[in-house]
Structure formats: structure tokens, C-alpha cells
Amino acid sequence: MKVRKAIFPVAGLGTRFLPATKSSPKEMLPLIDKPLVQYVVEEAVAAGIEQIIFVTGRTKRSIEDHFDSSPELESHLEEKGKDKTLQAVRDIADMVDIFYVRQKKALGLGHAILCARDFIGNEPFAVLLGDDIIDGSVPCLRQLLDLYEHYRGSVLALEQVPMEQISSYGCVAVNRITDRIMEITDMVEKPKREEAPSDMAIIGRYVLTPAIFQILEKQEPGRGGEIQLTDAIKRLSADEAVYGCLFEGVRHDCGDKLGFLKATVDLALKRDEFKQEFGDYLREKMCCL
Numbered sequence: 001m002k003v004r005k006a007i008f009p010v011a012g013l014g015t016r017f018l019p020a021t022k023s024s025p026k027e028m029l030p031l032i033d034k035p036l037v038q039y040v041v042e043e044a045v046a047a048g049i050e051q052i053i054f055v056t057g058r059t060k061r062s063i064e065d066h067f068d069s070s071p072e073l074e075s076h077l078e079e080k081g082k083d084k085t086l087q088a089v090r091d092i093a094d095m096v097d098i099f100y101v102r103q104k105k106a107l108g109l110g111h112a113i114l115c116a117r118d119f120i121g122n123e124p125f126a127v128l129l130g131d132d133i134i135d136g137s138v139p140c141l142r143q144l145l146d147l148y149e150h151y152r153g154s155v156l157a158l159e160q161v162p163m164e165q166i167s168s169y170g171c172v173a174v175n176r177i178t179d180r181i182m183e184i185t186d187m188v189e190k191p192k193r194e195e196a197p198s199d200m201a202i203i204g205r206y207v208l209t210p211a212i213f214q215i216l217e218k219q220e221p222g223r224g225g226e227i228q229l230t231d232a233i234k235r236l237s238a239d240e241a242v243y244g245c246l247f248e249g250v251r252h253d254c255g256d257k258l259g260f261l262k263a264t265v266d267l268a269l270k271r272d273e274f275k276q277e278f279g280d281y282l283r284e285k286m287c288c289l
């Protein structure tokens with residue numbers, strides 16, 4: 001069955017970005033001129049996703065407004081003859097069918113996914129986390145979907161990270177099938193460095209089979225007192241094969257302040273309008289270090 005639907009869990013509290021995220025969502029922080037969440041929605045659409053459900057919480061209403069039409073703004077831009085900007089604003093609202101459900105309490109990523117169960121039904125689906133911005137020639141989710149279509153099992157995006165950072169991630173043990181493709185044999189959420197089974201971390205893109213919902217329904221809180229998606233996928237892997245994909249592309253961890261700064265610099269240096277002047281500015285700054 002084709003993967004048509006994607007879940008965007010955006011109900012987390014975004015504590016690492018406080019106070020910026022006190023009353024507005026982390027997912028709306030702009031990387032240059034686009035909110036984080038728009039980059040990720042564009043990736044999902046480019047990968048062939050037809051319907052998206054946001055799992056939202058309090059303070060997340062501006063995400064809904066962003067993907068809605070905006071008649072006053074549109075007529076203002078039309079009057080001023082700003083056709084290019086007008087088109088960009090209209091394109092956002094027309095990009096894809098979007099639905100919303102509320103997670104009333106931030107009980108964990110696993111619980112957030114369970115909140116979208118009725119919308120997904122008995123179909124395989126994708127999950128995309130708005131923190132991870134992935135820049136690559138083939139959308140990361142498309143790479144995962146290609147594997148799903150081949151193996152017909154759940155697929156997780158993996159990245160090799162320095163061992164001193166592994167305790168910030170879900171970590172996997174694997175049997176390698178090729179350099180980039182593996183079958184996952186074990187998973188641990190945020191392990192201590194000495195207990196990590198590998199240097200491979202789970203990144204915020206997943207394709208999951210609907211069997212995950214029965215497991216999530218009974219999943220007890222795990223690390224941090226949260227209902228962890230990683231724990232549920234580990235149990236899923238006892239019943240059916242779960243695969244990992246070392247994707248091609250550059251990932252920016254925009255849920256973290258340093259990662260966000262690096263992403264801003266990287267993307268700015270790729271934009272024709274900034275490349276020269278911003279590059280000169282950075283070189284000047286480097287000389288003073």
C-alpha cells in the first residue's frame with residue numbers, strides 16, 4: 001500500500017529555545033525567511049505525501065494560520081503589484097491537505113503519534129519532526145519511502161554521530177544489509193555513551209506500519225517519564241522487521257540553538273542573494289577570532 005499520509009508531531013514544549021518558545025511554537029522559528037515547519041512540509045510534499053496531520057498543543061495556533069489562506073495579506077500584495085511574494089504566500093496554502101488534532105498533554109512523542117490514529121487508520125504512514133531540517137538532492141523521506149516500497153517494513157532515518165553526542169538520541173544496533181541499509185536488531189533511547197550499541201542515531205524521519213498503534217496503546221512511560229516512540233518501535237521489531245537507512249544529505253538539528261545557528265549560516269551561503277556579501281562578512285569576522 002502506498003504511503004499517502006504523514007504525521008507532524010508539534011505538541012512539544014520546546015524548552016531548549018525558551019524564552020522564544022514561551023508563547024509561540026519552535027516550529028515557526030524562521031530559517032532566513034521560512035519557518036522551520038515549512039521546510040519539512042515541503043520535503044514531505046516532494047516525497048509524494050498527499051495528506052498531513054499536525055498533532056498540536058497549546059500555543060501552536062500560528063502553525064494553522066501559516067498554512068491557511070490570508071485574504072487581507074493577499075489583496076494587499078495584489079494592490080502593490082508584488083506578484084512574486086503573492087504567489088509564494090498562496091503556494092503555502094495550496095501545498096497539501098492539512099488536518100489538525102490536539103495532544104492535550106505533552107506525554108511524549110509516542111503518545112503524540114497515537115493521537116493521530118483515527119486519521120491514519122490501517123495504512124502505513126510517515127512521521128516527520130520539525131526540528132530536523134535535511135538538505136539533500138533526494139528528499140530524505142523519499143529515500144525512506146523507496147526502502148519501504150522494497151521491503152514493506154517500517155524504516156527509520158539513521159545518522160552516524162560523534163559518540164559524545166549519542167546520549168542525546170535514540171540509538172540502534174543493526175545487521176547491515178548494504179552500506180546504507182540495515183535491519184535494526186535493538187534500540188535504546190538516549191543511552192549512556194558506554195551503553196550505546198553503536199554510533200548510529202535515529203533522526204526525525206520515520207515510515208511506520210499501522211501495527212505500531214496497538215503497541216503504543218499499551219506503551220508505559222519510559223525515559224523522562226514520557227511515552228517514547230523508540231520503545232514502541234523496539235517492540236514492533238520483535239514482531240516484524242524494522243529497517244534503518246543512513247540517508248544521503250546534510251541534517252541540521254534546529255531544535256538546538258547551535259544547530260539552528262549553523263543551519264542559518266549554511267542555508268544563507270547557498271542563497272544567491274546572500275552568498276557574496278554574507279560570505280565576505282563571515283570571512284571578516286573569522287579574521288578577528
Ligand code: UTP
Pocket residue numbers: 009010011012013014015016017026055103105106107108109111112129130131255
Ligand atoms: P523534543 O524531544 O525535541 O521536545 O520532541 P520538544 O518539546 O520539542 O523540545 P525541547 O527538547 O523541550 O526543547 C521531539 C518531537 O516530538 C514532539 C515535539 O513537538 C517534537 O517535534 N512532541 C514531543 C510532541 O508532539 N508531544 C510530546 O508530548 C513530546
